[in-house]
Amino acid sequence: MLSEKIKQQIRDAQQNLKLALPNYHNRPGQNKLIAEMANIVAGQYHRHDRIGLIEAGTGTGKSLAYLLAVIPYALAQSKTVVIATATVALQEQLINKDIPFFRQHSAIEFDYNLVKGRSRYACIERLKQQLVQPDLLTSAERNQSSILETLAQAWQQRRWLGDKDTLPITVDEALWHSISADPYHCSKHDKRHQQCPFHLARAEISEAEVLVVNHSLLLADLAAGNAILPPPEDCIYVIDEAHHLPACGRDYFAAFAGLSQPQLWLDKLGQLSQQLIQSLPETSLKDLLKLDDLRNELLSLLKPVERSLSEWQKRWFTESKQTEYRFEHAALPKLWQQQAEAIASCAQKALTVLEKISTAVGDVALTPAKRKNQSKLLQEISQLAQKLEQQHTLWQLFSQPQAEPAFQARWVAQDEQQQLTAHACPLSVANTLEQLLFSQAYACILCSATLTVLNSFDHIKYELGLSAHPGLQTLRVDSPFAYQQNGVIILPKMRHEPTASGYTDELISILPDYLPQQQASLVLFASYWQMQQVAEALRNKGFSLLVQGEASRQALLSLHQQQCDHNKTSILFGTQSFSEGLDLPGKLLTNLVITKLPFAVPTSPLEAAMSEAVTRKGGNPFVQLAIPATAKKLVQACGRLLRQEQDQGQIVILDRRLVTKSYGKAMLDTLPPFRRQIEY
Incomplete structure (x- = not known):
């Protein structure tokens, strides 16, 4: 149970953070998150089965909430907090912003560390060998020996941490692979390697009370019997972006x-x-x-x-x-x-x-x-x-x-x-997660902005194998954003369904009406081919476009920001990868266009096998797999529009199935409560 001392520590830390946050105002949703997460990890609901599924909408302050709820209790119980994320963006936000801010202002002392896989680090001895023995290099790599020289100097002068994520210059994949650490080149028992970045980073882990990892490293470590992280019974896990965990698990436990x-x-x-x-x-x-x-x-x-x-x-x-x-x-x-x-x-x-x-x-x-x-x-x-x-x-x-x-x-x-x-790939990792994680962990909080599907936790419970857990708690905290006042969903009348042959031509015809001047637009496509067709046609009509694939993601976003900063029209075209993890606050996005519902075409062997298994059990794959997956992607895509409380804009969805199909209303009702303008 939570002692009065820990409760007071959480209250004091929260008060300190409030004073340090500019323009802070009270968020009832965040208070509820802190209370529920703290009660779950402390065994308030179940002495042994301490598991929570938490959906926290955009702007609820989820990261600070779980740091406040979990760290004081973990320190009191001598447990390690392991925070697992799915994307590098969230890892960087936690390590570079959220955790340092929390530690500085909460008055709670603890050490924290980012844990990355071995291949994210350079082996300095390998790098030196290539410089000493240039004939080890291929001709292409020999041309890049000046890059290796720069890296060696940067490491020597401590201007580079020796990892892939802090490289001071661009290094291509082939060259990185030739200098990256692996268990064969970079043995801890060899004196020459004891000061290598990987071994130095691993030595710091044992001192840290809070560790940040990605989902893949967490799964790899659990499968290897805790080679890096402490045993699960000594850990309180916070699995952020937990809607990715089932797919990440399938990828990790697959083989070829x-x-x-x-x-x-x-x-x-x-x-x-x-x-x-x-x-x-x-x-x-x-x-x-x-x-x-x-x-x-x-x-x-x-x-x-x-x-x-x-x-x-x-x-x-x-x-x-x-x-x-x-x-x-x-x-x-x-x-x-x-x-x-x-x-x-x-x-x-x-x-x-x-x-x-x-x-x-x-x-x-x-x-x-x-x-x-x-x-x-x-x-x-x-x-x-x-x-x-x-x-x-x-x-x-x-x-x-x-x-x-x-x-x-x-x-x-x-x-x-x-x-x-x-190739072989498990259809479900529920049993594996149960054996390695859920049945062993001291406590586990799984959170995300999109855990429910069609307003229910049933789908994620099934995918993670949590349906029968006696202590499982679920909580949904809606975003505090004023959706009704700040945004509108527009469904223009379309003649064709996206599956019809005339749909692309109709898209080319109608899209210019929904790309306002001197605003920032993001247009999301379900297929790369269709995006290119539409981009070519609109450029012929005089539109200037920033199209995914024509430059790096970072380069496109930099150009987009420059144009927005000068109040110019900026139009980004992207596919599914632009519908999640893309943060365009304020005037960087005021007009979001979703061309069609992001149904996955079940052509991959894995998707076909999953459909086959559902059919074999007497189920309907479209209802049980396709609709939930699409509803979740649609919510994530719509989540691009309002990133801050003061943001405003519109979402245009050019797919008539939201009106004509039986599942359309249920999908619309899962979206944030924007005003609706349905032109049918």
Whole structure:
């Protein structure tokens, strides 16, 4: 329970923050959030099952609310607060703005840290090796050696933190990959690497009472048995942007691996073993011989699968432009089913031995001249370990028997050279989240501005597997914004539905009427193709447009801001990725146009498999999957308009289905309570 001392600490901290916030005025919604979140984590509703689903509308002050509610209690109980976000933008806001402000003004002392994956950090030793040994670089990378020189100097002078997010200059993906930390190059046991950015960052974690991570790192750490973060029973989790967690979980626990020509990379593994016999001490000989035996065994298991491909490919890929084939009900060819468990097991054993060998390579004391060769060996080990890991994860998923309805999506993808990659993805991560997180955590708050679907928490409860939790609390706090006074939703009369052939032409014809002069407009499209068609036609009519894909997102937004600052007309065109996480307050957005409801086309193997499973259970995929997903995206898109209490503007939706279809009214009713102007 919350002691009187902690309650008073929360009240005092809130009072301090009020005094520090410019133009502060009391928000009843924020007070309710603080009280409910604090009661949930303190076990006020259930002694052991401390879980809350919290929907907090735009402008409720959600971030400060959970910091106030959770940190004082966590410190009193010696628990670590782990805040997980889905987007880099929110992570940066928390680390650079919200948490420093809270710590400075709340009078509560605590340490905090941002935890990022290993690949977000540079390995300074690798960077130095490339500068010392330029022949390690490809010709393209050699042209960029001046960039590496700049980075090395910036690190030395402490002007760069050694991570991808604070790079002082632009570095392309290939060059970054060549200097990024990985477990093979950047071992903590090697003295040369102890001062590398990754290990320095990890050393700071143990001191911090508040850790900020992303969803993927949280899932990876839970799956690895808490290699980085404290055990769940010692953590109070705040999972912000929690509507992303189910999809993020599916992505993380999915797997893929190449099936074509396994001999090519397994031969490289054999050649590597031969090379290492020459350079490693005799104590590693047993491991090298074992690795070669496992390599041969894995090849003998993968060869029959490869041979079966020529027969199957002709049946699967019957159309010239077809790139994917999904296994209905996740039913694999019989041979693959028989081989799956043995392949997964053999790949895992080989990976374990390779990791031991990698440690031995790193431990060898070398002269500077021989480090060039060591770096090359570690690079090869890293690449081959990745191949083994991919095979292990894929075939482990393939080895799981599938009842009907299946709980996995399984498919193969074919590239232009007719090389095949196999994929497996869970349809739901509810059981996994239950085992790793919800049943283990001391407390867990899941929050977002869009958790309900069609005004109900049922959909997110089902996706997260929380329906049967005895202590689960739900709370919905609406935005304090004056939607009625500050905004209007306009539904102009449209002749065509978006699925009709004449819709794009009608869009080109009607859109100019809804792009007011000397205002900031954002036009959202459901398809990239349609956006380009409309952009070309409007430019021919004399419109100046900023179109997604024609420059970087940041460059487009900078141009947009410049035009708005000079009271010029500015029109941004974007697709789905512009409908969430885009913050355009004040005069940066006064006119939002949504061309059509963002229904996803269920063409991806994962979406098709999910629909199949719902149908198999006697359900309706359109009602159970498509409508909830679209309603959620529509709410997120409409959330772009009012970002601050004083903002004003209009939303124009050019999709007649909101009026003509049975689900239209329910979707409209999930949107903020703007005034409505329906022209039908």
